[in-house]
Amino acid sequence: MAIADDKTLLNEAAYRLVSELAPEEIPIYVETRDQYFADPEGFTRTSQGEDEVLGIGEVFAVKTIIKIVFPILSPILTYLLEAVTETVQEELGDEASTWVKQLFSPDQPPQPIFNQAELEVIAATIRDIALTEADRLKLDPVQARTVSDAVIARLALAKQ
């Protein structure tokens, strides 16, 4: 199941990460999320800065977690759902989806399902996904790493 089909999961996970990593960005959460869902491909397209007279000159966009969390988290969640489904040997992904939702829930931690060895493989893959996506979409790799580390930290808390 592609995460694009499960907007609710991505919404909840992204909101949780933004509120933890950059709570000051919450005022622009809804509009940024809606922009992403409306055009995931065009979301990361950078606009051309202008050498506008009486402006400050050519400067780069402000680095916000919210701008990176959706495009990085989306493939991570897709992979995570597959990993969870594989681990719990379920054909249907619904239970996997619930488990992942709980991973990002503040008050319902999921049942531990991964051991240390599995977790290391999953963590490495998540980091790899984040960096690959950052490279493909020309996003800041440091911020991508911040997002992937936040997911890995949650998985670590839910290890066996």
Added chain:
Amino acid sequence: MLSEHDPINPFLFPSETNARYLLLIVAIAGITLILADGVIGGVLLTEGYLPALVAALGVTAGVFMRARHLARRDAQRRIHDRQWQAFPPSAEGEKGRSLQAMNRYLLGILEQLPSVQASQPQFVWDEVNEGSDRPTGIAFGYGQRKYICLRQGLYNAFLKARQSPLFNAVLLHELGHLENQDVDQTILALTLGKTFFPVALVLLGLLNLHVVGSVLKRIAVQGSLQPVLEGLPTIFSINLKTIVLILLVDILLSSVLRVREYYADARARAWLGQPSAFFEVFATESSQPATASAAPRPLWQQKILSGYHRLTLKHPTHQQRITALLDPIELYRPSREVALLSGLLSGLVLNSGVHFIGVGAVELNTLVSRMNQFAQGLESSVVTLLLLRLILTAITLLFLVTFLAIVVLLLGLGVLPVIATVGLQIQAATLSDRVTPRAKPYVTRPQLALLALMLGLGFVLGCVLVPVPKTFSLLGVSPIGLVGFVMLWAITFGLWLLPLVALAQRLYSNHVGEQNPHHKRRFLTRLSAGALLPSFLTSTIAHVGFSVSTFAPETISIQGLGLILISLMGLGFGLQGVIWLIGWGLANQVGWLRSPQCPQCHVAVTGRISPRATCSACGAALSDWLHLPRPITLPPLPTPEPVATAAPPL
């Protein structure tokens, strides 16, 4: 890289921006006048006469009036075309509250800046245009109404203001443009460019048509193609020179816009109290290509385009801005580029102006002749003769006064670009050398010689570049002869710079107290203008004399002409020296050259005046006038709202 000096206030002298703005105005007026006079004079077949001159003045005035009209409409057009909204825009929930908090913060900052607040700037909001995700703002407006456009990206910077100084740096930079009174001049400069370029191109087209028409007429008369061979170099020369002049205006326009940014940065730096906030803003140079090119070009074309692109950038490079922010004294460095441009415009204005003196003289002479004929036709009686004598005397006086007024105006215009740019820059650089001595001072003999050479080179270029040949155009002068003319003008300007530096050193190095020495600056500027005038006039006569004797030796058949002209120049320099001496005496009389006294205890101050100088007797600060404006107190950032636990529903 850290500054090795105490920073001094970069706003003690009119900024280099104002100098370049003045040059731009002179360039546009001069070039339009020359082209329009050439076209109208040719088309109306009245070259050298009053109607062409009046019409050319009308075209020039039209360019300026049109530019002013566009400037007045600029703000509303921008807001309408780019769909900018009033700030804060309507928004619900957390974003709405956050935008309101940003608005309160903006008003809090304005309260700290009374002179900016007095201009009652209105904030507008851009979230729809290309580039609106960037943390930038734009100051704009004209006359009484001033605006600052805040882009969505700047709001994002406001949200991150606790972690990053980006928001304050950008906002204060924009407010710095208002404080520095940049906006009117910039908008007018832009609209002048917009108006000038099409007018210049149309005039060039008409000039070409006129030349082609003349060639065709001569072909019809002569029945051979010989006039084509003679006409081609003229057409080539007119087009080349005009295009160079148009490009010059483009370069000058961009330089006005570019240099302004240093001063807005300097203002924001002073308000923030330190430059570090800008390091994040200017941390990385833009990755955008210098010039968009569809197909690869040859190396020489790439070099020319890249050079031209550099000259027409609207902002300095980030590295240049950081250098100026770290050490504001950089803004006191005299610019060779300005020297070249001001020399060039001085030559251009003088060359076009001499032509108008001729027009004025011819027209007045005609008037006197007509009155004379009229008088001869009248029956003679004592009353009639008395009346006629009175009229003739009045006309003769009018002739003399007008002639003198034109000469003074002309020299004023010719001298003005130099006085108001290089002259002021040299004063400022001398001041900075005296109060913050450095291993490499800005004003040294070789530096002055170089500046004088740039002025001379610029002057000769200005004479050569006039598309329609005039008195000063140096027609038929060989390259070696041109070098001689460069030296003539370099010596004229160089001998003027030396006493200017000497008197500036004495005037500024002993200034104490809180007040900016603007009265001394005004005195020295006027004195330097008065001192340059006689030598400028005699060098002008020598220029014309040498030029005409080269192009048409039979016109001036005087034995020992060279010696006479050089002696005349010597007389001009002598007069200049006398004026400097009078000025020196006046400054001494008012006590500006004496050792300063502490403004508190009135004990004589010994030692050099520096930004940290204090009185050895009472410890009072002696040089408050040198200090940067005091930093402002930034209002507190709004407290973040608690974050809801549940994600907002889709």
